[in-house]
Amino acid sequence: MVDIWQGLTEVPAGYGPAVVTIGNFDGVHRGHRRVLTRLVASARERGARAVVVTFDPHPAQVHRPERAPELIMGLQDRIEALEAEGVDGVLVMEYTLDLAAMTAREFVQDVLVDGLHACGAVIGHDTRFGSGNSGDVDTMRELGAELGFQVEVIDEFGTDDDGGLARRCSSTWVRETLAAGDVEQAATVLGRPHRMRGEVVHGAARGRELGFPTANLSPQATGFVPADGIYAGWLQEESGTRWPAAISVGSNPTFEGVQRQVEAFVIGRPQERVEDFNLYGQQVVLEFVARLRGMVAYRGPEALVEQMCLDVEQSKTLLGVRV
Incomplete structure (x- = not known):
């Protein structure tokens, strides 16, 4: 240790x-x-x-x-x-x-x-x-x-023998890729997926009302916040248990007055004990694997739910999971 x-x-x-x-x-x-x-x-x-x-x-x-x-x-x-x-x-x-x-x-x-x-x-x-x-x-x-x-x-910044990278490795480059939402390029430079860490706090519960309850990260969460959009990734509990997740970053323009936030829908959570699956107060880690799409304003909750179902299926495919 x-x-x-x-x-x-x-x-x-x-x-x-x-x-x-x-x-x-x-x-x-x-x-x-x-x-x-x-x-x-x-x-x-x-x-x-x-x-x-x-x-x-x-x-x-x-x-x-x-x-x-x-x-x-x-x-x-x-x-x-x-x-x-x-x-x-x-x-x-x-x-x-x-x-x-x-x-x-x-x-x-x-x-x-x-x-x-x-x-x-x-x-x-x-x-x-x-x-x-x-x-x-x-x-x-x-x-x-x-x-x-x-x-x-x-000379820690070589490229040709470091996976054929296009430029010198630097923290600045990582920030640029994350600001653009390119979490896959960021992972190439980092050598692992980008992470955020923070406490799960109560949100507006809109996701739960739509059938997609999410774990909302505290505004004090650490780690660079990627560009607004929907991402496939992983959520890790304090216990070390990892769950596939669809992660949302942004203000959700379908609804008015929503503050920018980072939230994750856990894919495959045990449906038979949904009420026991309580992450509030836990320090969790989110890993960003791939960006699915940008943030879009939909005409109403029904269209948003339809898109969220597609996001979950695409996340499962990208993460290689069957749940």
């Missing part, structure tokens, strides 16, 4: 030696995973721990909140994705103006050397750190030579 520390003071005294990487890792996409794969391999070669140093909130939310990008994933999903890559520890540092004011040398000395006893560092070619992003890969190499750890730089 991965060690998770919410701040440097939680790292046990004498922890290490460690091979360390640093970054926001929003999305933990395929480019990030190149760095993480090498990080874990280097740590194993040295008999050391593989540790990721990451930040919360995202630095842009502190320095320029009005222009900060919508995050691809919340912190819990980021940690789970890092753990899936085999790292031994994740140090989550609260990003504050005081942290931002640390010089590159202070950051490396205090965090990597004194805190994690780094014997090595594996970083992406565009890694920046320290006050004003003054530190780069050359700075890290110089400090590593001085302070006693080796530095390896990875």
Whole structure:
């Protein structure tokens, strides 16, 4: 199990030696995973721990909140994705103006050397750190030579050997594809389906009235909200049980005054115990597999129900399920 520390003071005294990487890792996409794969391999070669140093909130939310990008994933999903890559520890540092004011040398000395006893560092070619992003890969190499750890730089953004991708892997690219509703391309860049996570809350119950009760995600749900439309995907309960689902994102223009929301109709839920199938209050995960269509205003509930039946059947086909 991965060690998770919410701040440097939680790292046990004498922890290490460690091979360390640093970054926001929003999305933990395929480019990030190149760095993480090498990080874990280097740590194993040295008999050391593989540790990721990451930040919360995202630095842009502190320095320029009005222009900060919508995050691809919340912190819990980021940690789970890092753990899936085999790292031994994740140090989550609260990003504050005081942290931002640390010089590159202070950051490396205090965090990597004194805190994690780094014997090595594996970083992406565009890694920046320290006050004003003054530190780069050359700075890290110089400090590593001085302070006693080796530095390896990875070009994490190759394309030809990464599935023939059309451009460099980046969190920006993932956000662009999700904003366009292209969750399949997003999954190609991420290396897995895009996720949202949130509490199931009560909605207007229109779906239930139409025979399609939905699990409505709280407005505080984490994860980038894809473009409005209907998607085939999966809903995972807190218990780990996964259900095929038809997911709606948008305001449902068939009805007036509906706020934009994310809701999922669980396909194949046990009809004989519908009342027992209660997700309210649960933290659930939605995975977006494919976009079926955009959001359309229908002439009335009957036409909408007819289309929803078609959406469910198409979702079942795309997800490969028979229920």
